[in-house]
Amino acid sequence: MLKTAICDLFGIKHPIVQGGMTHISTTELVSAVSNAGALGIIACGYYLADWVREQIRLTRQKTNTSFGINIPLISHHIKEVIEVILQEKVPIVVTGAGNPEAYIPEFKKAGIKIVPVVATVSAARRMERAGVDAIVAEGTESGGHIGETTTITLVPQVVEAVKVPVITAGGFAGGRGLAAALALGVQGIQMGTRFACSTECIAHPSYKQKILEANDCGTAITGSTTGLPLRGLKNNLTEQFLAMERSGASKENLNQFGHGKMFKGLIEGDVEGGALPAGQIAGMIKDIKPVREIIAEAEKVIAGLKNFKTGGC
Amino acid sequence: MLKTAICDLFGIKHPIVQGGMTHISTTELVSAVSNAGALGIIACGYYLADWVREQIRLTRQKTNTSFGINIPLISHHIKEVIEVILQEKVPIVVTGAGNPEAYIPEFKKAGIKIVPVVATVSAARRMERAGVDAIVAEGTESGGHIGETTTITLVPQVVEAVKVPVITAGGFAGGRGLAAALALGVQGIQMGTRFACSTECIAHPSYKQKILEANDCGTAITGSTTGLPLRGLKNNLTEQFLAMERSGASKENLNQFGHGKMFKGLIEGDVEGGALPAGQIAGMIKDIKPVREIIAEAEKVIAGLKNFKTGGC
Numbered sequence: 001m002l003k004t005a006i007c008d009l010f011g012i013k014h015p016i017v018q019g020g021m022t023h024i025s026t027t028e029l030v031s032a033v034s035n036a037g038a039l040g041i042i043a044c045g046y047y048l049a050d051w052v053r054e055q056i057r058l059t060r061q062k063t064n065t066s067f068g069i070n071i072p073l074i075s076h077h078i079k080e081v082i083e084v085i086l087q088e089k090v091p092i093v094v095t096g097a098g099n100p101e102a103y104i105p106e107f108k109k110a111g112i113k114i115v116p117v118v119a120t121v122s123a124a125r126r127m128e129r130a131g132v133d134a135i136v137a138e139g140t141e142s143g144g145h146i147g148e149t150t151t152i153t154l155v156p157q158v159v160e161a162v163k164v165p166v167i168t169a170g171g172f173a174g175g176r177g178l179a180a181a182l183a184l185g186v187q188g189i190q191m192g193t194r195f196a197c198s199t200e201c202i203a204h205p206s207y208k209q210k211i212l213e214a215n216d217c218g219t220a221i222t223g224s225t226t227g228l229p230l231r232g233l234k235n236n237l238t239e240q241f242l243a244m245e246r247s248g249a250s251k252e253n254l255n256q257f258g259h260g261k262m263f264k265g266l267i268e269g270d271v272e273g274g275a276l277p278a279g280q281i282a283g284m285i286k287d288i289k290p291v292r293e294i295i296a297e298a299e300k301v302i303a304g305l306k307n308f309k310t311g312g313c
Numbered sequence: 314m315l316k317t318a319i320c321d322l323f324g325i326k327h328p329i330v331q332g333g334m335t336h337i338s339t340t341e342l343v344s345a346v347s348n349a350g351a352l353g354i355i356a357c358g359y360y361l362a363d364w365v366r367e368q369i370r371l372t373r374q375k376t377n378t379s380f381g382i383n384i385p386l387i388s389h390h391i392k393e394v395i396e397v398i399l400q401e402k403v404p405i406v407v408t409g410a411g412n413p414e415a416y417i418p419e420f421k422k423a424g425i426k427i428v429p430v431v432a433t434v435s436a437a438r439r440m441e442r443a444g445v446d447a448i449v450a451e452g453t454e455s456g457g458h459i460g461e462t463t464t465i466t467l468v469p470q471v472v473e474a475v476k477v478p479v480i481t482a483g484g485f486a487g488g489r490g491l492a493a494a495l496a497l498g499v500q501g502i503q504m505g506t507r508f509a510c511s512t513e514c515i516a517h518p519s520y521k522q523k524i525l526e527a528n529d530c531g532t533a534i535t536g537s538t539t540g541l542p543l544r545g546l547k548n549n550l551t552e553q554f555l556a557m558e559r560s561g562a563s564k565e566n567l568n569q570f571g572h573g574k575m576f577k578g579l580i581e582g583d584v585e586g587g588a589l590p591a592g593q594i595a596g597m598i599k600d601i602k603p604v605r606e607i608i609a610e611a612e613k614v615i616a617g618l619k620n621f622k623t624g625g626c
Contacts, residue, residue, distance in 0.1 A: 152485075172465075
């Protein structure tokens, strides 16, 4: 079994992290991923602190191994959520949508590992200086909120720029990508859309089905004009949203229009009127299967790479 | 030395192809690449047939090994250029910016290998059915005219969709990327921006310098509204062009504004008023060096991968 620096750092068997996906990275998926030897991540989204506490406790009931929690720093409840995370001593915190520097001392004091998601080399450098434990370098092919640089160009530049372990996200659905990522010099990959299409994920079956039907051109980026671009499956909603953007709709109108649409798509299964965050790799995903099989398949590919020097090429 | 299917197909030593870059992929660069054991490619751009014939003959004077020629199918001189290629029996033709199906029988009859550049899985499938010899799957991180899907998501999907050898372009500047690409299942990589920054390339020194100064966020996409998006280094010209697009300029006005700007940037060295096509990997390129060193560096990385099963993971 190929071990990398993040296996020790996070206390996991496989160099695989599950992406924190709002509404659907809940205790069901998280505990399945962690029990399979990878790193499950609870997504806080904009949920209240009490919901977050419940998710953490439920996860602890279902798994004895390591897991993490993803907090978008733009959440209105960020202070209360962080308080809960500190109280519950979640071992690993992944931060997104903002700069976590202000919170780093508290997390470190509590022995919690901090792993920010970044989309540029300069952000990676700044985060390393601020004392984070590892970095997720996320390419524009990711689902959800994204930057502009692609995984295959961003990753080797981040790996050269920092000394902390780098995990990459954006464009991964299995072992072939994991092997490529290791060649680029990272210590692990994060997969989101692939885990959304697991048996255990609570996402609505219609959303999962829509991922299975997507091809390589199946996603679109909305919200570029609002400063918070989001990649998701093309549907009536993305067409409407893009038409509004082309006709010069204000950020306020766009945000109002988008409000609540992710819950509608992911949980209620409204695949035309809801938002369906998904990565460009959706076209590679052709089945819904248990988390354990997803991880075993990836592991099988890299099992042949015992002599593969990660970061060495 | 790691050999792949394109080494035999193209008669080359290393699984590396030089991208056909208008104005700068001339006999100087092409012969240097082919003499170093990779595949040099003359770029026809919109040049006249006589210029193309001269480039082919000059290249034959400088190298005894294999080389290819890139033809953008939207060239006004396409018929005359193809006539010259048939007469001169260039061994390999790479096609871009259009559908080469109409020309395939003639090329095949002349024993010329045809390699189209594609940006989607459906185009790859169509090209295979039309009888091409190999395919270049080009991600959106490439310099010049591009599609929307990123290399790391496009490539494994193309590899699964077709049986002919696949070469990938977009995001490559050396051995680390080559190893990753082989893990994704391709038979070789194409590099453009990296070879533009070779000693032998006739591009203006100021353009090369601008590539060296670029970081991971150094490129922009212009022309999305014209249907022919182009990635290049950010400068005054891209700012002006994007402002025109945002204010709803017509395709005709934009094309007129863009006319001649690539020559101005690449050959005359006007790095603010000219267009500077370059890939997102520009941020990785930190030196100008001889072609032979670029290829040797990449070869050195994959030399350790003798047991690496390409396409197997």
